Amino acid sequence: MSRIHLDQDIQPLSEFRAGVASFLKKVNETRRPLLITQRGKGVAVVLDVVEYETMQEKIELLEEIRTAETQLAEGSAISNEDARAQILGRIKK
The missing domain is CATH 3.40.1620 (YefM-like fold)
Structure with missing residues (x-):
């Protein structure tokens, strides 16, 4: 914007x-x-509507990053390999 x-x-x-x-x-x-x-x-x-939607998407992304950082700090995050395996397992079902 x-x-x-x-x-x-x-x-x-x-x-x-x-x-x-x-x-x-x-x-x-x-x-x-x-x-x-x-x-x-x-x-x-x-x-402008497009600017508003873009701003909302950026806010959502920042919130997801903050959640991920909190999970990392708490030690509750999973490795990239584990996350990938979980996602691929869900897709194959």
Whole structure:
């Protein structure tokens, strides 16, 4: 996901309401998030769907890595060979 451009990607709610279609088009074209403000404070972020899905996939991968690191630290992990054997055993059934 591209980083937010502070001079272009922050809009007050009133302006967003008035030009929703154009702002959504901009988000889709630039792939940058749009920060919506209300009374000078951030209240929402509008993301392109593809960017959102990519972000979710990255979060899931990071969670899986953290789980694996915890298992390794606790000594409850299995070797690559054992994991492969288990998977191949399941596939053959």
